Amino acid sequence: MRKEYGLAARDLVDTLRYSSIKRRDFLRFCGVTAGLLGLSEAYIPKIAHAIEKGTKRPPVVWLNFASDTGCTESLIKATYPNAADLVLDILSVDYNETIMAAAGQQVEEILQKSLKDGNYILVIEGGIPTKHGYGMIAGKDMMDIAKEFAPKAIAILAVGSCATHGGVPAANPNPSAIKGVSAVLGDAYKGKIVNLDLCPVNVEVLVAVIVNYLLFKKLPELDVYGRPKTFYGQLIHDNCERRAHFDAGRFVERFGTEEEALGYCLYKMGCKGPMTYAPCPKILYNDRISWCIKAGAPCIGCGEQGWTDKFAGFYERLPDVSIPGFKGVxxxxxxxxxxxxxxxxxxxxxxxxxxxxxxxxxxxx
Amino acid sequence: MPKKVQLKYEWNWAYRIEHWVHVASMIILVFTGFYIHWPFCLAKCPYCDFNRFLHFVSMYTLIIGLAIRVYMAFFSRFYADWKDFSIIQNIKGAPEMVAYYTFLKGEHKEYRKYNPLQAFTYLSWAGLIIIQALTGLALYTGDVFGLFSSQSAFGWINRLLGGEGFTRILHFLIMWYFIITAVVHVYMSLLQTLVKRDRTFQSMFTGYKLSSATGKKR
Structure with missing residues (x-):
């Protein structure tokens, strides 16, 4: 590998050797990513090359705001060759509050250096409280931190539904007035923010978007919600592994029944798959082991903006209708x-x- | 008092076919719609995919049927009835009809084809068929008439209403409006037939209605 791409790749090759990632695994990862991005096999060496441009690793600043850190959790549980290594070592994550080893003064210096240098990929995890004093890091409001880091970023990735639209922290009644990254930063950043919905984010999607950026120096095509069309273009229902049961009219009526054991369709259990655009049935979670419906739970629609409120009654097929003029009825x-x-x-x-x-x-x- | 009674050719073949195509597609839409809403009679009925197929085909039929009906309203050589749907005229006539149907008045003015309440109902059907088509297409993930992606063209409706769930609810409640008004429609035509003995009900099958010469025409 070193021969092929010259000395520039030394950092990466050393990193790979240090973290005992085999070349085969690395190329396999490149192949998987090519598949995710819908690129041909011919792109695999290019992807490898893009990631391997050792000395010019794009710095990634990962900011944690109001969330349960599930996306970081999802990240470190990720696919081969261990995306934690990939993102930390290959992509040079300068700052990630949850998994960084450094602390205090030391890490603030790194963060400020990244900010000064600019040209980093800004990953934001978690919603942003828009009321003063409701969410602070090192004495600064989360909203101010986001606004401080946004201008110098080459791309902003809002990962997880908290960052894209507020998610669970922004659910009704939302006392801290939490909003998503796009809403806080405003229209000026339109086209620069990629919303990676789902709760938690699917790390393969995150890595694929970053690799796509390294490869083509641009962000993928986005839909009206700012989500990459490649991944959020198709209905879960249309790709669901239980779709055959739906088409044949085989439904789970109640949990704990034979129908449930047989893996029938969860439509009547309030599955929001028919209303949710997300790549879950194709990419799955946790190293492609499983996803909600495969595990037997109806989809709660976490890929759609505002899902916490509009899909509430997660086991009901449709939300209740409130009668105008009668509050609570x-x-x-x-x-x-x-x-x-x-x-x-x-x-x-x-x-x-x-x-x-x-x-x-x-x-x- | 014997009136001079004559047969009148009320509905030509085009109006009758149009009417019954609407009836058939509406019945199929309501049945399959209820099935899609909450799949029932699982073992005996055609399955979900077939129900959805029927639902989509019937809706296309309804949309095309409405387009033809609107064309007929303006250009029918038999009877172009677009003037009968004049909202201003009908608002003026409506109180009398309401009074007649609530037994406050014994008689009402005779109308050429539709009384004001009828005209409003049919006009609302036309409008709501369009809304049903739009909300339906917002929920549909295929290509409209096989030409363009339904989601990219009509996805804004879901965003406007606050999500697919609410589009579904609206779609569902408008269906109830159709059910209710259709039942009232059948009841009213039966009532008219029994009260006036003018074969209104049969006219949609045969095309002919009995017309009393004394009735005021407009």
């Missing part, structure tokens, strides 16, 4: 329809009885 759509139908039937019956005189008169004429 909620009905299911079924009940509303049925009530209106019954009222109509009663009304018609009453009207028919009342009309009997007219009908009689009509008969006499």
């Amino acid at each position: 909620e009905f299911t759509a079924d009940k509303i329809g049925l009530a209106a139908g019954v009222a109509t039937a009663v009304g018609i019956a009453a009207h028919a009885i009342a009309s009997s005189k007219r009908i009689k008169k009509g008969g006499e004429e």
Whole structure:
């Protein structure tokens, strides 16, 4: 490998040797990434080369805001060759509060140096409280930190649904007024922010977007929510491994039944797969071991913005409808329809009885 | 008092076919729609994919049917009825019809084809078929008429309503409006037939209605 790409690759090759990643594994990773990005085999060496440009490793600054750190957790559980190594050593993560070894003064210096040098990839995990004093790091508001680091970044990746739209911390009633990165930074950064929805983020998607950037020096094509179309372009329902059960009308009606054991469709258990655009059924989680539906849980739609509120009632197929003017009064759509139908039937019956005189008169004429 | 009664050709073949195509597609849409909403009678009915297929085909039929119906309203050589749907005219006439149907008044003005309440209902059907088509397409993931991606063209509706779940709820509640008004529609035509003995109900099959010469025409 060193021969092929020259001395520039020394850092990487040493890193790989140090963390006992085999060349085969590394190339396998490159192949997987090429597959994820929809590139041909011919790109595999190019991907390897892009990652291997040893001396010019793009610095990554990973900021943690209001979240449960699930995305970092997802990152360190990731695929081969151990994405923690990949992202930490190959991509040079200068700062990540959760997994960095350094602390205090030392790490603040690194962070400030990155900020001064600029041209880093800014990864933001977690929502941003927009009220003063509701979320602070080292005496600074999270919102101010985000605004401080955003201008010098070459790309901003909002990972996980907390960072993209607020996620769980921003769920109703949201006392700290948490917002997503795009909402906080505003339109000026449109096109520069990539929203990687899902809770937690799928690390293969994250790595693929970074590799895509290294390879082509641009961000992938984004949809209206700022998500890469490549990954968030298709409905979970359309790629679901249980779709055949849906099409054939085989449903789980209740948990703990034979149907559930047989792995039938979870549509009636409130699965939000038919409303969610995400790559879960294709890429899966935890080294491609499993994902929610494979594990037997209905999808809660965490790939869609505002899922915590709009999909609430995670085991209900549709949310309840609140009647305007009556706060707190909620009905299911079924009940509303049925009530209106019954009222109509009663009304018609009453009207028919009342009309009997007219009908009689009509008969006499 | 014997009135002079004559047969009147009320609906030509085009109107009748259009009507029954709408009826058929509506019935299929409601049935399959309920199935998609909550799959039932699992072992005996056609399965989900077939129900969805029928649902989509019927909706396409309905959309095309509406387009033809609007064309007929303006250019039918038999009877172009677009003037009968004049909102201003019908607002003026509506109170009398409401009074008639609530037994406050014994008689009402005769209309050429549709009384004001009818005209409003049919106009609302036309509007709501369009809304059903739009909300349906916002939920659909295929290509509209096989031409362009439904999601990229109509995804904004989901964003407007706050998510697919709410689009579904709207789609579902409008279906109930169709069910209710359709039942009322059948009831009213039966009632008219019984009260006036003018074969209104049969006219949608045969095309002919009995017309009393005394009725005021407009």
